[in-house]
Amino acid sequence: MSTALHNTAAIAGIGQTTYSKCSGVSELALACEAVSRAIDDAGIEPGEVDGLVTYTLDSSDEVEVANSVGLGDLTLFSQINYGGGAAVGLVHQAAMAVATGSAKNVVVWRGMNGRSGKRMGQGVSGTIISSDIIHWSWYMVYGMLTPASWIAAFTTRYMHEYGATSEHLGRIAIAQRKFALNNPNAAGYGKPLTMDDYLSSRLVAEPLRLYDCCQETDGGCALLITSVERARDLRQKPAVIRAVCQASSRGQEQMTSFYRDDMTALPEMELAARQVYAQSGLGPDDIDAACLYDAFTSEILVQLEAFGFCARGEAKDFIADGALEAGGRLPNNTHGGLLSEGYIHGVNNIAEGARLIRGTSCNQPEGVEHVLVSSGVGVPTGALILGRD
Amino acid sequence: MSLSRIKPPMTEDNGWWWEEVGRDRLPIQRCTACSTLRHPPRPMCPQCRSMAWDFIEAGGRGTLFSYTVLHHPQFPGYDYPLTIAIVDLEEGERICTQLVDCERDDIKIDMPLELFIHEDADGFKLPMCRPAA
Numbered sequence: 001m002s003t004a005l006h007n008t009a010a011i012a013g014i015g016q017t018t019y020s021k022c023s024g025v026s027e028l029a030l031a032c033e034a035v036s037r038a039i040d041d042a043g044i045e046p047g048e049v050d051g052l053v054t055y056t057l058d059s060s061d062e063v064e065v066a067n068s069v070g071l072g073d074l075t076l077f078s079q080i081n082y083g084g085g086a087a088v089g090l091v092h093q094a095a096m097a098v099a100t101g102s103a104k105n106v107v108v109w110r111g112m113n114g115r116s117g118k119r120m121g122q123g124v125s126g127t128i129i130s131s132d133i134i135h136w137s138w139y140m141v142y143g144m145l146t147p148a149s150w151i152a153a154f155t156t157r158y159m160h161e162y163g164a165t166s167e168h169l170g171r172i173a174i175a176q177r178k179f180a181l182n183n184p185n186a187a188g189y190g191k192p193l194t195m196d197d198y199l200s201s202r203l204v205a206e207p208l209r210l211y212d213c214c215q216e217t218d219g220g221c222a223l224l225i226t227s228v229e230r231a232r233d234l235r236q237k238p239a240v241i242r243a244v245c246q247a248s249s250r251g252q253e254q255m256t257s258f259y260r261d262d263m264t265a266l267p268e269m270e271l272a273a274r275q276v277y278a279q280s281g282l283g284p285d286d287i288d289a290a291c292l293y294d295a296f297t298s299e300i301l302v303q304l305e306a307f308g309f310c311a312r313g314e315a316k317d318f319i320a321d322g323a324l325e326a327g328g329r330l331p332n333n334t335h336g337g338l339l340s341e342g343y344i345h346g347v348n349n350i351a352e353g354a355r356l357i358r359g360t361s362c363n364q365p366e367g368v369e370h371v372l373v374s375s376g377v378g379v380p381t382g383a384l385i386l387g388r389d
Numbered sequence: 390m391s392l393s394r395i396k397p398p399m400t401e402d403n404g405w406w407w408e409e410v411g412r413d414r415l416p417i418q419r420c421t422a423c424s425t426l427r428h429p430p431r432p433m434c435p436q437c438r439s440m441a442w443d444f445i446e447a448g449g450r451g452t453l454f455s456y457t458v459l460h461h462p463q464f465p466g467y468d469y470p471l472t473i474a475i476v477d478l479e480e481g482e483r484i485c486t487q488l489v490d491c492e493r494d495d496i497k498i499d500m501p502l503e504l505f506i507h508e509d510a511d512g513f514k515l516p517m518c519r520p521a522a
């Protein structure tokens with residue numbers, strides 16, 4: 001197991017725009033604002049940034065961002081595939097660059113008009129014939145075009161095998177909404193959610209209802225990653241990368257890994273768990289808070305099992321009694337997450353992970369030493385453990 | 390349905406499958422080197438890496454492995470609520486299709502299903518399933 005990424009790099013800057021339903025500006029503008037703020041948050045000069053990483057789904061090229069923000073020479077530029085599965089993969093690229101010397105100060109970002117522009121929830125389409133579009137075509141032809149529909153088919157089987165119910169999913173939605181009530185930049189700010197609200201919300205893709213689905217958001221979020229040594233000299237308390245990885249497993253498809261014998265677990269997330277625990281020397285008992293990828297509520301249940309917080313099928317019991325809420329065993333998505341803060345494709349969840357280590361979350365639990373963050377569920381993914389310096 | 394459903398783009402890897410469906414057959418790709426079945430079709434056998442393949446015609450019997458009933462968003466060319474079924478075929482492969490002729494409350498995991506080739510008004514054919522008689 002690689003240890004080169006253990007305690008080598010740190011998140012030293014966080015930048016984010018306002019999150020809204022209609023930004024009124026271009027995605028490039030959102031990217032530039034987020035990147036610029038991450039640089040300022042860390043307290044370095046734009047010319048010191050020598051690496052940029054984003055999503056293949058991001059519409060802003062690295063050099064366009066560099067020209068707008070006034071960056072200098074770049075020695076790393078990279079884009080990660082698979083939608084939200086890219087999220088901590090961006091940090092992985094940055095940490096590898098820092099560890100190898102390929103770049104010293106890397107900014108990773110996602111900027112998207114996810115509500116006023118291209119909406120993920122409105123389905124896939126495509127005219128360029130690639131292996132990717134042939135993959136989607138097996139489902140598109142039947143009208144199964146949306147992330148909710150793909151995750152719903154997985155969720156039905158999971159709930160059938162383990163006896164999870166809509167109320168269990170509702171608890172996750174409500175737990176994260178409670179956190180969002182303290183986050184002025186969250187879509188759920190000022191909007192309490194009750195179990196009655198949840199259960200009476202409209203069906204989207206059974207068993208998933210409106211409040212099982214994440215927000216669609218306009219906004220940008222960026223992180224600056226540099227060496228731990230450099231981070232110590234910068235403006236913010238470093239969120240040290242204890243471990244970071246990508247993970248994809250046999251039978252993996254984009255969102256539709258329907259052909260595995262067992263469709264109630266996430267082998268790729270279990271692979272991510274094995275890697276980050278081995279790299280860091282930590283285990284689930286050492287994790288004090290989490291930002292588990294939450295495009296849909298059911299994804300939280302299966303991730304709690306993949307990361308070993310409970311046994312297979314027991315997540316519905318683990319979350320009883322507020323385990324994911326303030327004061328619980330594992331406060332999760334303390335900013336509200338993708339469900340109740342906004343959908344910046346998971347980069348905003350990483351930002352919250354760094355805030356939890358800094359001690360600056362709007363719902364800061366006491367004594368947070370280690371935070372677990374994950375990438376998208378149902379796609380090639382990854383995981384990240386952040387810790388105090 | 391005023392508009393027709395989204396049609397699959399075709400390449401060498403999947404076009405043959407849709408051609409067979411157009412002939413009212415439900416094909417399952419088979420490696421001719423090691424006889425392993427695979428679906429969805431791909432160019433190489435993950436068991437033995439042979440690129441030689443033919444297909445068998447599925448018998449059309451299966452059971453419901455999982456499903457979702459789609460309500461929102463609604464796309465032109467489809468009727469809602471729209472039930473998508475993940476079906477275990479008796480041959481051992483799994484297929485994603487549409488379940489029809491079944492009331493919502495009658496949908497049960499593991500229920501026996503029969504697959505058939507449906508023809509849209511525009512002549513496009515695709516497999517669907519319904520409760521076994």
